[in-house]
Amino acid sequence: MTTLHSTSTHSRPIPNPAKSLITKLNMGTGVVVGVIFAFATYFAFRPAADASGFYNQQNKALLGAMLMWSVGFLIGIGAFIGPFRWLIGKDLTAEEQLYLAGDGQGIKRYFKYCTDHKVVGIQYLVGVTTMLAVGGGMAMMIRTSLAVPGGHFIGATIYNSLVGLHGITMIVAMIIVATGPFGNYIMPIMIGARDMAFPRLNALSWWVLFTAIPVLCSAWFLGGIPTGWTAYAPLSIQAGPGMNSFIGTILIFAVSTAVAGMNITATVIAMRAKGMKWNRVPIFVIGATMSVALAIPAFPTFMLAMVQTATDRVFNTGFYDANVGGSGWLYAHLFWIMGHPEVYVILLPGIAILMEIAPVFVRKPLFSYNAAIMGFAGIAGLSVLVWAHHMYISGWTPTLNGPFMVTTEMISVPTGLLFLVMLGTIWRGKPWMKLPMLGLFAVMWNLLIGGITGIYLSDVPADNYLHGSMFVTAHFHYTLMGAALTGAVAGLAYWFPKMTGRMLNEPAGYISFWFTQIGFQVLFLGMFIAGAEGQPRRVVSFAAMYKYTNMISTAGAYLVGTGFIVLLWAVIHSWRKGVIAPQNPWGAKTLEWTVPYPVPLENFDEAPIITSDPYGYGKGN
Amino acid sequence: METTTSTSSSKRLISALVFVVLGVAVVGTVGFTLHTLSADPQKPLYATKSSETIVIDGKSYPKASAVLGVYPDKETAAKHGYTANKHDYVQYGPSSHLVLPAHTYVTMTIHAYDGGEELNNPYFGKVVGTIGGTMNVDGVDVNSLPSTGVQHTWTLHGIPSSSQDPLFVNVPLPIVEEGDKGFLPTQDPGTNFEGHTVTFSFITGGAGDYVWNCEYPCGDGSYAKFGAAMSAYGYMSGKVTVA
Numbered sequence: 001m002t003t004l005h006s007t008s009t010h011s012r013p014i015p016n017p018a019k020s021l022i023t024k025l026n027m028g029t030g031v032v033v034g035v036i037f038a039f040a041t042y043f044a045f046r047p048a049a050d051a052s053g054f055y056n057q058q059n060k061a062l063l064g065a066m067l068m069w070s071v072g073f074l075i076g077i078g079a080f081i082g083p084f085r086w087l088i089g090k091d092l093t094a095e096e097q098l099y100l101a102g103d104g105q106g107i108k109r110y111f112k113y114c115t116d117h118k119v120v121g122i123q124y125l126v127g128v129t130t131m132l133a134v135g136g137g138m139a140m141m142i143r144t145s146l147a148v149p150g151g152h153f154i155g156a157t158i159y160n161s162l163v164g165l166h167g168i169t170m171i172v173a174m175i176i177v178a179t180g181p182f183g184n185y186i187m188p189i190m191i192g193a194r195d196m197a198f199p200r201l202n203a204l205s206w207w208v209l210f211t212a213i214p215v216l217c218s219a220w221f222l223g224g225i226p227t228g229w230t231a232y233a234p235l236s237i238q239a240g241p242g243m244n245s246f247i248g249t250i251l252i253f254a255v256s257t258a259v260a261g262m263n264i265t266a267t268v269i270a271m272r273a274k275g276m277k278w279n280r281v282p283i284f285v286i287g288a289t290m291s292v293a294l295a296i297p298a299f300p301t302f303m304l305a306m307v308q309t310a311t312d313r314v315f316n317t318g319f320y321d322a323n324v325g326g327s328g329w330l331y332a333h334l335f336w337i338m339g340h341p342e343v344y345v346i347l348l349p350g351i352a353i354l355m356e357i358a359p360v361f362v363r364k365p366l367f368s369y370n371a372a373i374m375g376f377a378g379i380a381g382l383s384v385l386v387w388a389h390h391m392y393i394s395g396w397t398p399t400l401n402g403p404f405m406v407t408t409e410m411i412s413v414p415t416g417l418l419f420l421v422m423l424g425t426i427w428r429g430k431p432w433m434k435l436p437m438l439g440l441f442a443v444m445w446n447l448l449i450g451g452i453t454g455i456y457l458s459d460v461p462a463d464n465y466l467h468g469s470m471f472v473t474a475h476f477h478y479t480l481m482g483a484a485l486t487g488a489v490a491g492l493a494y495w496f497p498k499m500t501g502r503m504l505n506e507p508a509g510y511i512s513f514w515f516t517q518i519g520f521q522v523l524f525l526g527m528f529i530a531g532a533e534g535q536p537r538r539v540v541s542f543a544a545m546y547k548y549t550n551m552i553s554t555a556g557a558y559l560v561g562t563g564f565i566v567l568l569w570a571v572i573h574s575w576r577k578g579v580i581a582p583q584n585p586w587g588a589k590t591l592e593w594t595v596p597y598p599v600p601l602e603n604f605d606e607a608p609i610i611t612s613d614p615y616g617y618g619k620g621n
Numbered sequence: 622m623e624t625t626t627s628t629s630s631s632k633r634l635i636s637a638l639v640f641v642v643l644g645v646a647v648v649g650t651v652g653f654t655l656h657t658l659s660a661d662p663q664k665p666l667y668a669t670k671s672s673e674t675i676v677i678d679g680k681s682y683p684k685a686s687a688v689l690g691v692y693p694d695k696e697t698a699a700k701h702g703y704t705a706n707k708h709d710y711v712q713y714g715p716s717s718h719l720v721l722p723a724h725t726y727v728t729m730t731i732h733a734y735d736g737g738e739e740l741n742n743p744y745f746g747k748v749v750g751t752i753g754g755t756m757n758v759d760g761v762d763v764n765s766l767p768s769t770g771v772q773h774t775w776t777l778h779g780i781p782s783s784s785q786d787p788l789f790v791n792v793p794l795p796i797v798e799e800g801d802k803g804f805l806p807t808q809d810p811g812t813n814f815e816g817h818t819v820t821f822s823f824i825t826g827g828a829g830d831y832v833w834n835c836e837y838p839c840g841d842g843s844y845a846k847f848g849a850a851m852s853a854y855g856y857m858s859g860k861v862t863v864a
Contacts, residue, residue: 137648144652150830153652155659155854162655226852238845508637544784565644569637 020096022078027111030077034211037072038065059313062241066218066248070211077207078113082200101199103601113207115199118599121185122499123206125492128180129568131173131213132485136564138166143523143557149544159540161224161242168229168246169216172253174480175295175342176209176260177488178349183264183288186495189592190282192273192610194602197266205260212252219245228538230339233320233331237312244313247306254303261292261299273591275610282590282614283372284491287352290376291345294383298341305334329396336387344383346480348376350487351418351447354440357494358425359615360588361437366615367424371417378414382407392463401460408458415451419444434586435509439490442517446482450475453528471531474524482520489567496574497581501597505578508570512563519559526553590614661855663706665862666716668727675726677752682726682824690714691773691794693735701732710850710857711735711773711839717859723828726752729775733794734816737772737837740793745774745836748821750790756821758795766793777833777861786826788863791836794819825863834858 042065047057074080082092082100092100101116102109109119110126142162145153154162184206188196196202219225222242227235236243268289272281308319309331318324320331359366366372386408392401422444431437453475456462466472496504530549535542542550584593591614595603668685675682691713692698698705703714721727740746747765748756755762770793777790797816835858840851850856 137651140648141652141655153659154655157852157854158655158659234845238848240848505633561648562641562645565641566637568644569640572640573633573636 020099022081022092022096022099022113025076025078025081025113026108027077030073030075030207033076034069034071034073037075038069041065041068056314056316058241059244059310062222062244063248063310063314066215066244067251069215070208070248070252073211074204074207079200079204079207100203101195101601113203115195115203116601117184117188117196117199117202118499120202120206121181121183123210124176124180124184125499127206127210127213128173128177129571131169132177133564133568135166135169135173136561138162138169140557140561142166143554145540146542146550147554148551149542149547154540156540157224157226160226160228160538161219163538164225164228164231164246165216165219168225168249170480171229171342171346172212172216172249174346174484175257177346177485178353178491179260179264179288179292180206181499182284182353182488182491182495183260183292183349185499186592187264187285187288188267188271189595189599189603190285190590191268191271191276192591192604192608193267193271194604194607196263197271198263201259201263205256205263208252208259209256212249212256215245215248215252217245230335231309232335233309233312233328234322236309236331237320244310247310247313250302250306251310254299254306257292257295257299261296264292265289265296273608273610277610279369280610280613282356283366283369284349284352284356286373287355287376288349290380291348291352294341294348294380295345298338298345298384301334302338305331305338308334329391329394332391332394332396333387336390337384339390340387341380341383343476343479344379346484348379350443350484350491351422352376353487353491353494354443355418355421355425356590357436357490358422358440359617360494360586361432361434361440362426362429363432363617364425364429365613365617367421367427369613369615372421375414375417375421378417379411382411382414386411386458389458389463392460393467405458405460409455412451412455415447419447434493435504435506435513436490436494436586438510438513439486439493442513443483443486443490446478446486446520450478450483453478466531468536469531470527470535470537473537474527474531477524477527482524486517492571494586495592496571497585498592498597498599500575500578501581502574502578503581503585505570505574508566508573512567512570515563515566516560517563519556519561519563522556523553523560524556526550526556589616659854661716661718661859663714663716663718663855665718665720667720668722668725670722670725677726677824682724683722684726684728685722686728686730687719687721688730688732689719689775690732691735691775697734701734706855708849708853708856710841710853712850712856713775713835713859717855719833719859719861721825721861721863723825723863725825726822727825728820728822729792731775731792731794731819732816733772733819734797735772735794735839736798737796737839738769740768740771740774740837742836743768745776745791746771746793748792750777750788751792751821751823756792756819758819759817766795770796771837772796773839773857774836775833776836777831779829779831785829785863788823788826788829788831790821790823792819792821827863829863831861831863832858833861 042061045057045061045064047054047061051057085092100114102112102114102119105112109116110123114120141154142159145159147153184202219242222245223240224242225246227239227243231246268285308317311317312319312321318326320326320328322328355366355372386404388396388400388404389408422440426440453471457466457472457475493504493509526549530546530553533546535546581597583596591608594608666687668687671684671686673684675684690701690703691711692701692703692705693711695705695709698712698714705714706712746768748754748763755764773794775792775794777788779785779787779789795817835851838846838851839857840846841849
């Protein structure tokens with residue numbers, strides 16, 4: 001990408017917002033106010049032990065406390081100071097706005113309501129890493145319990161909760177794994193923007209998400225989430241108090257994703273540098289925008305599903321209770337209208353990262369930029385028309401199984417386009433086999449397997465046999481973990497120098513890569529076999545006939561776990577003591593590599609003007 | 622310079638290894654904590670073996686026996702000398718884990734103290750898998766109960782496995798109405814407690830792991846009465862080890 005203006009840095013005046021309240025608020029004050037709000041709400045609504053409708057009232061008190069914790073935390077950290085000051089006609093001063101952007105505050109800004117998109121990106125990175133580590137730890141325990149028949153390691157009740165918590169923790173983490181850190185830190189710089197379109201909303205999206213984490217963790221102390229992450233009604237209506245944690249988490253998370261999605265979309269539409277026409281927008285930006293734009297209509301249905309679940313539990317409204325005219329199918333529809341697009345919300349940014357990486361490490365232009373756009377758009381468009389393939393055997397309108405099978409199988413066409421773009425880009429090239437590039441090859445393999453097995457599952461007769469089996473579990477792990485997560489890790493290796501100023505430790509990166517990728521194949525190929533033989537998912541105890549495949553899967557899981565621990569070490573160690581990175585270690589042409597580290601507060605002192613596409617490798621420019 | 626690089630590399634390697642060990646330790650510690658929490662809440666109850674034998678269908682079996690109670694709450698359990706589980710739920714005692722000898726004629730006695738409503742599935746009102754297809758209720762042999770007359774069931778079955786003998790026993794326990802008097806077969810009949818005494822026998826196969834549970838939904842309001850006692854291990858469900 002060619003720019004007419006080079007970047008330079010200049011010193012800024014140190015902000016002095018005097019004794020404004022915003023200087024005194026931080027994560028600590030947020031926690032204090034949040035806890036006060038939560039306890040006040042709980043004690044206001046808590047039922048007497050012998051109260052009639054005890055369970056309804058208990059749900060009301062707990063759910064109310066969880067939601068008020070979030071509101072209280074946001075008040076305590078100062079999220080609403082800006083709007084409040086605007087409402088009373090005393091808008092924030094320029095110095096206060098600069099203070100909110102974290103200028104000159106060092107590490108403290110990461111614990112404040114900071115509007116700088118780079119701070120928000122790092123907050124997302126740390127948050128996502130923590131969630132993945134916790135969710136991964138739970139996966140290790142699940143696999144340990146499944147190592148031998150009989151489920152002797154962990155009891156059935158705890159196993160059920162582990163499966164549910166692992167699922168929802170990983171889904172939440174994976175939805176934000178790429179658009180959170182890279183969409184916030186890298187994307188605005190990539191398009192030549194000085195910040196996001198709505199910096200305060202950007203900070204809000206992170207801190208709202210942050211408040212969902214303790215709510216989710218509270219499930220451990222309230223009896224767990226025994227329904228799996230799908231939380232199907234009527235199980236979720238009848239479940240114990242831990243279910244409130246699930247509902248609270250989704251309600252809060254949906255607000256966060258809506259805010260983040262609108263902000264990213266608005267930023268890409270309105271904040272691109274001069275000369276950055278749509279056909280000059282880096283492909284990661286396109287993929288990330290498609291992803292969040294897809295989430296904007298999809299997630300509110302899940303939010304609605306949870307609101308109705310909550311009212312069924314608190315007010316006996318009966319949306320999902322067949323006894324009073326409700327329907328469990330209604331929940332299934334609302335859930336999967338979100339649930340299947342959500343797969344692509346997770347997948348698209350991961351693929352887009354790899355398309356960003358491929359031209360850089362092969363030194364060739366991206367093969368058919370337009371085909372990539374069509375692939376992303378085709379997937380995004382079709383993904384909202386396929387949800388009922390999750391309900392083939394539910395008995396809902398069997399005559400529509402055929403049409404849903406067709407729309408589902410049609411998704412393989414735009415997915416094939418994305419494959420074509422990646423293959424075409426590396427075709428006859430001489431790849432510079434650095435860590436990000438290894439990720440590309442791994443994802444192409446994993447996505448191939450995930451995609452092909454998905455075709456079997458979209459097929460009605462085959463799904464009648466495979467539905468609810470470990471085959472399904474292996475399939476979606478190949479797409480979500482093997483493709484999306486591996487893509488995000490490749491993105492981390494690629495943008496680590498820009499985000500931290502240091503190079504990621506390569507030997508540790510390679511060790512981690514081979515451990516995770518080999519372990520991954522062992523783990524999930526074993527699971528495919530067990531599933532094809534009939535082993536049901538989410539069941540703690542399995543028949544002796546599955547013992548070898550499960551033992552192999554568990555061995556693979558330990559390899560994956562070891563690989564990720566090594567990666568975590570590499571990230572922490574490199575961030576602290578890694579080799580100082582040059583400004584553009586990969587010789588890439590996108591704008592983020594034109595700015596120094598640390599990236600200046602407003603990214604560019606002079607707005608860049610774009611005169612060419614970002615993938616002009618081998619064209620002499 | 623080489624020495625510095627070498628020392629630095631060694632430090633990196635050691636720190637990476639320590640990190641991996643710490644990571645494994647953290648996950649392992651949490652896992653074993655959950656494992657401990659999942660452990661049987663009570664010590665196993667071993668069946669009392671007898672020197673007597675019994676011949677059934679021309680084959681001789683050694684005899685063994687075990688006694689259980691099913692209590693509506695902790696107070697009733699304490700009244701009958703059983704230290705109940707943590708929660709004040711309906712529960713079997715003195716243990717949810719029975720150890721029975723293999724290839725043995727086992728006689729079980731269950732003292733039942735609870736009321737009830739109606740079974741979801743009338744099938745579990747039938748006596749299945751016992752010697753003669755019957756059970757003895759307060760001295761009377763019966764082969765089934767009406768679905769509205771069952772307080773709990775003791776239903777023993779196998780976990781999915783092709784490597785152990787099948788074993789299925791279902792015994793419904795009659796509801797205790799006001800004035801009902803159960804008796805202890807070895808003591809004074811009819812005067813001992815408000816409840817019923819149910820006795821039945823079955824023959825165990827080879828060694829294996831089995832589970833038992835109650836098929837009458839007797840939990841609290843959650844999960845359509847399948848919550849609380851019904852979903853917490855060790856109250857209305859447990860395991861049977863045939864050894």
